Amino acid sequence: MARILVIEDEADIRQVLEYNLRQAGHDVTGVERGNAGLALARERPPDLVLLDLMLPDMAGLDVCRAMKADARLRHVAVIMLTAKGSEIDRIVGLELGADDYVVKPFSPRELVARIKAVLRRQSRPTGPGEVIDVRELHLDARTQDVIVRGAAVALSTLEFRLLFFLAAQPRRVFSRERLLDEIWGSDRCITPRTVDVHIRRLREKIEAQPEDPSYIGTVRGAGYRFLGPAVEG
Ligand code: CA
Numbered sequence: 001m002a003r004i005l006v007i008e009d010e011a012d013i014r015q016v017l018e019y020n021l022r023q024a025g026h027d028v029t030g031v032e033r034g035n036a037g038l039a040l041a042r043e044r045p046p047d048l049v050l051l052d053l054m055l056p057d058m059a060g061l062d063v064c065r066a067m068k069a070d071a072r073l074r075h076v077a078v079i080m081l082t083a084k085g086s087e088i089d090r091i092v093g094l095e096l097g098a099d100d101y102v103v104k105p106f107s108p109r110e111l112v113a114r115i116k117a118v119l120r121r122q123s124r125p126t127g128p129g130e131v132i133d134v135r136e137l138h139l140d141a142r143t144q145d146v147i148v149r150g151a152a153v154a155l156s157t158l159e160f161r162l163l164f165f166l167a168a169q170p171r172r173v174f175s176r177e178r179l180l181d182e183i184w185g186s187d188r189c190i191t192p193r194t195v196d197v198h199i200r201r202l203r204e205k206i207e208a209q210p211e212d213p214s215y216i217g218t219v220r221g222a223g224y225r226f227l228g229p230a231v232e233g
Pocket residue numbers: 008009010052053054055
């Protein structure tokens with residue numbers, strides 16, 4: 001059972017979500033405004049937020065941004081509910097650290113499955129070994145702590161999993177499709193471009209020079225790989 005906060009202004013959709021999530025055994029609270037949702041989340045942090053992107057008082061993306069800027073809410077999983085055709089919103093949302101998105105109209109069954117996958121990802125330790133130290137990068141899978149060049153860096157759960165997965169198997173090349181399967185799970189209906197968005201975001205967070213990365217390398221026509229620990233030729 002997870003504590004789930006639904007921020008959705010359309011009463012019909014909210015009620016369907018509340019009903020189905022309760023049926024699936026979750027503790028659900030529904031609100032129709034972004035501000036009220038944020039206030040509730042701060043008062044009683046949920047495990048996961050279902051976030052509509054078109055809210056009457058503030059944009060869902062701003063709710064997501066505010067959550068990721070709040071130390072207590074940074075690690076709360078976010079699934080965005082988006083309208084058809086809002087590809088830009090989805091990409092921005094994933095860049096902001098949302099864990100997944102669902103396009104309306106969606107089947108409640110599918111959404112319940114997605115929630116399960118996101119929560120499972122969150123609670124599952126990643127890969128072989130729990131701590132990785134490579135040059136000036138330190139990763140701890142138990143706490144999701146990331147320290148680069150002596151400074152702590154905040155990554156979303158998904159970003160952390162992606163980085164840890166690559167770093168745990170240095171120099172090995174992984175295709176975008178393989179990374180989608182490994183990190184997002186095979187039930188995703190997302191495109192390989194999502195991987196590029198997350199890689200770009202990761203580079204901005206951990207690389208001294210994102211345009212000339214020293215940790216996450218692109219292998220043209222093949223995918224990505226973690227560089228090192230040996231110096232790359
Ligand atoms: Ca709406």
